[in-house]
Amino acid sequence: MSDIIRRDPRKEWIARNRLHPEHLEVLAELGGGASPSEWTGPSGLTRRNPHAVGFIGPNGIKRIDRSGAQQAANQPGSRQAQPKDTRRRVEIEAPAFMVAVVPDLSGGRLSSHDRDLLGLARQLADADPERPGAVLAIVFGTHKETTFGEAGVDRLLEVQGDAFSGYLPETRIAALQSVEREMAPHYWLLPDSSLGGGELGRRLAVRLGERPATQVWQVEADADTDTGWRCTARGAAGTTDIARAMPRVVLALAECAEPVSETRHAAQPVELAQALPEVLGRIEDMGEVAVDPASVSLAEAEFILSAGNGVKDWDGYHHAAQVLGATKGASRVAVDDGFMPRDRQVGATGTWVSARVYVAVGISGAIQHLQGIQSCEKVVAINLDEGCDMIKRADLSVIGDASEILAALVARIERYREEQQENRDAA
Amino acid sequence: MQHDAKSSSHAGLNVAVLVTVGRHPVTARARRADQDARAVEMALSLNDAAVRLVHAGGNGDDNEEALRGYLGMGIGEINLIKQASSADVVPALVTSLRDMAPQLVLTGTRAETGEGSGLVPYLLAEALGWPVISGLAQVESIEQGVATVLQALPRGKRRRLRVRLPAIATVDSSAPAARQSAFGPARRGELAARACASVPDELQEQWHVQPARKRPKRLKIVKSASARDRFKAAAAKADSGSGQLLSDVSPEQGAEAIFNLLKEEGVLR
Numbered sequence A: 001m002s003d004i005i006r007r008d009p010r011k012e013w014i015a016r017n018r019l020h021p022e023h024l025e026v027l028a029e030l031g032g033g034a035s036p037s038e039w040t041g042p043s044g045l046t047r048r049n050p051h052a053v054g055f056i057g058p059n060g061i062k063r064i065d066r067s068g069a070q071q072a073a074n075q076p077g078s079r080q081a082q083p084k085d086t087r088r089r090v091e092i093e094a095p096a097f098m099v100a101v102v103p104d105l106s107g108g109r110l111s112s113h114d115r116d117l118l119g120l121a122r123q124l125a126d127a128d129p130e131r132p133g134a135v136l137a138i139v140f141g142t143h144k145e146t147t148f149g150e151a152g153v154d155r156l157l158e159v160q161g162d163a164f165s166g167y168l169p170e171t172r173i174a175a176l177q178s179v180e181r182e183m184a185p186h187y188w189l190l191p192d193s194s195l196g197g198g199e200l201g202r203r204l205a206v207r208l209g210e211r212p213a214t215q216v217w218q219v220e221a222d223a224d225t226d227t228g229w230r231c232t233a234r235g236a237a238g239t240t241d242i243a244r245a246m247p248r249v250v251l252a253l254a255e256c257a258e259p260v261s262e263t264r265h266a267a268q269p270v271e272l273a274q275a276l277p278e279v280l281g282r283i284e285d286m287g288e289v290a291v292d293p294a295s296v297s298l299a300e301a302e303f304i305l306s307a308g309n310g311v312k313d314w315d316g317y318h319h320a321a322q323v324l325g326a327t328k329g330a331s332r333v334a335v336d337d338g339f340m341p342r343d344r345q346v347g348a349t350g351t352w353v354s355a356r357v358y359v360a361v362g363i364s365g366a367i368q369h370l371q372g373i374q375s376c377e378k379v380v381a382i383n384l385d386e387g388c389d390m391i392k393r394a395d396l397s398v399i400g401d402a403s404e405i406l407a408a409l410v411a412r413i414e415r416y417r418e419e420q421q422e423n424r425d426a427a
Numbered sequence B: 001m002q003h004d005a006k007s008s009s010h011a012g013l014n015v016a017v018l019v020t021v022g023r024h025p026v027t028a029r030a031r032r033a034d035q036d037a038r039a040v041e042m043a044l045s046l047n048d049a050a051v052r053l054v055h056a057g058g059n060g061d062d063n064e065e066a067l068r069g070y071l072g073m074g075i076g077e078i079n080l081i082k083q084a085s086s087a088d089v090v091p092a093l094v095t096s097l098r099d100m101a102p103q104l105v106l107t108g109t110r111a112e113t114g115e116g117s118g119l120v121p122y123l124l125a126e127a128l129g130w131p132v133i134s135g136l137a138q139v140e141s142i143e144q145g146v147a148t149v150l151q152a153l154p155r156g157k158r159r160r161l162r163v164r165l166p167a168i169a170t171v172d173s174s175a176p177a178a179r180q181s182a183f184g185p186a187r188r189g190e191l192a193a194r195a196c197a198s199v200p201d202e203l204q205e206q207w208h209v210q211p212a213r214k215r216p217k218r219l220k221i222v223k224s225a226s227a228r229d230r231f232k233a234a235a236a237k238a239d240s241g242s243g244q245l246l247s248d249v250s251p252e253q254g255a256e257a258i259f260n261l262l263k264e265e266g267v268l269r
């Protein structure tokens, strides 16, 4: 919906004329929905009708709810409900220097790690208001992100081409080297994530001949150092903190800085003057491999169907896991009773899992078990007992007999697969 | 490329594994480093491969004990390049890898002591002019100087890569776990020490190292124009018990709800 206020003089006239037969309807319409208590008057001022506010309470007395809850509930999607854009626009015409950021863009969007990193880049760029720097984001291949400006990007370099869709670190490094040659960024910031920026950043630093700071989680101004910044980095597998002068290339951890929230930047597209060099890649990407969910180790699994003492029909459970394509887990009781192998035990004395979806079938949620699923995103519980602790942890709980629900779920998924197959055949 | 793979057949594959002294995360005792031990395990699982272990660093009593952990995996000797404790080990490793000329070098992703930056494999690759890949999960085949390997992606996914040998590959915790270290072989094995000039790491001496501090927890800052929203956000309880509870439903309805959640999360294939 456009935000421009369109005025209809006739309706405004009717709104002023209380004796007009359409007066009430027009009031309601101008008021933006159910309550005719507020409308925009002819001069653009907001007019209120105090008699039209409120509602009749259960005992027949008129109530006025000034907390706004009533109103918000009454006018979904009205103009007031939309958050106003209060960000300050910032444009940096002639930057004194560049801070280059190579976000991971996992799944084609800026991750929260990327946003934190852009926040850090802004800190470095905006430190001296006399000499503002610009944040340059370099993104490879196609992406779905549209909010680079909000994340704090002044200049956006999109390196396109088929060559950048797969895993081709050597080609990417060659492109980043071109950026280094043409734009000579003052700093290079990359997320220290295991398979994106962490790897690319190390390759880049080595290629540029810079000694990077890795696993950086804090950056502070410090006039004594060469760059004017000091950083704190994790060392020795996360057991030590190394305080050191900040080098040119920084690989930072998540939450290294606050993401940008108050300003909006230009995200002005830039391009490289010269074409990218051809690189003879020595690493060839053959694509992702389908893995059998049963062979995935529990700690890595994305989707776990976990069985506890409440599972009676074990054949049904194994069948369900197979149909769902889920990795199997178990509570200690299921393991001790010999229904599941020991390496499938989830919990304090088993594996700590970090699945995106964890389905607990007939598991009561003992603290030793809940500890193991702390970092799971979504937990689904299937249980007979409405009061058990797993239900309190779960995002979705279904009360009922496990074998019946699993059987129904299997049937539902088989139907879904069939529908999909038909769609594919039809297409 | 200046370094060509010498043998084109798989037989007689020459593998070097770079090993370091690890540190137990709880007891802080010196031990074989977990990822390095996985790299040794991977090298041992290759058919017809001659596996050599290389360690560059000091060899105190502690270190010897830890290094013998690798010997206990069924390896005859470790090539020990003696270095001062504050030395930069990359030059020494480059020289010794040039001499050894392995087709494949395996390392852990990052060390458990010292800076632990995980840069060594990349520095070596740059100095030797070899390709480097990270997160090696499995070596599928090696034919005519080209290795087909699986790279571990998050969430148990795998990617197949072909890489020209000689190459360096790092191994992380998604590789198969290392076998136990046996006491007898660990005693019998040999640490073949060799002296090598050490290059001091000057930059590192300026750093200030201390035990890791707990990172401050990020505060949830609510930027909202309306006081009501700010109050609601500040007074809200930590999200608990917010889950949806379906009781008294038929199994089919319950299954439908679960199915919708699974579909929304995109875990159904």
Ligand SMILES: Cc1cc2nc3c(=O)[nH]c(=O)nc-3n(C[C@H](O)[C@H](O)[C@H](O)COP(=O)(O)OP(=O)(O)OC[C@H]3O[C@@H](n4cnc5c(N)ncnc54)[C@H](O)[C@@H]3O)c2cc1C
Pocket: A307, A308, A309, A310, A311, A312, A330, A331, A332, A333, A334, A345, A346, A347, A348, A349, A350, A351, A361, A362, A363, A364, A365, A366, A367, A368, A369, A372, A382, A383, A384, A385, A388, A400, A401, A402, A403
């Ligand atoms: C030192 C120590 C370490 C431990 N470590 C672990 C650990 O690492 N991991 C772990 O899991 N446990 C661990 N335990 C054990 C833990 O305390 C619990 O005993 C165990 O988790 C309970 O398993 P459960 O939920 O499967 O069984 P129960 O507690 O028996 O729960 C069974 C649940 O199934 C439900 N149910 C029954 N029938 C049905 C049905 N037909 N349909 C649906 N639901 C049904 C019941 O309502 C109940 O909620 C540890 C204990 C100790 C002392």
